[in-house]
Amino acid sequence: MQNTTPDSNLNSLELTCPSCKKTVLWNDNFPHRPFCSDRCRLIDLGEWASESHRIAGDNLDINSEDEHQS
Ligand SMILES: [Zn+2]
Numbered sequence: 001m002q003n004t005t006p007d008s009n010l011n012s013l014e015l016t017c018p019s020c021k022k023t024v025l026w027n028d029n030f031p032h033r034p035f036c037s038d039r040c041r042l043i044d045l046g047e048w049a050s051e052s053h054r055i056a057g058d059n060l061d062i063n064s065e066d067e068h069q070s
Contacts, residue, residue, distance in 0.1 A: 013026035015033060015034045018040070019041075020036060020040055024036045
């Protein structure tokens with residue numbers, strides 16, 4: 001009989017939150033893993049999204065100004 005189970009190994013797995021570098025455990029206490037919280041998950045996604053949105057927004061702004069002026 002085995003004393004250890006795959007579940008106990010998973011519960012001891014430690015990660016680092018990509019947003020705030022806090023320790024996150026790979027278990028049900030951290031449903032947003034690898035992030036420590038939903039907020040950190042949104043921050044990470046938001047940074048990525050706002051960067052591409054800013055680039056796309058600049059392009060759209062230039063195009064629409066061109067159309068308005070010509
Ligand atoms: Zn975090």
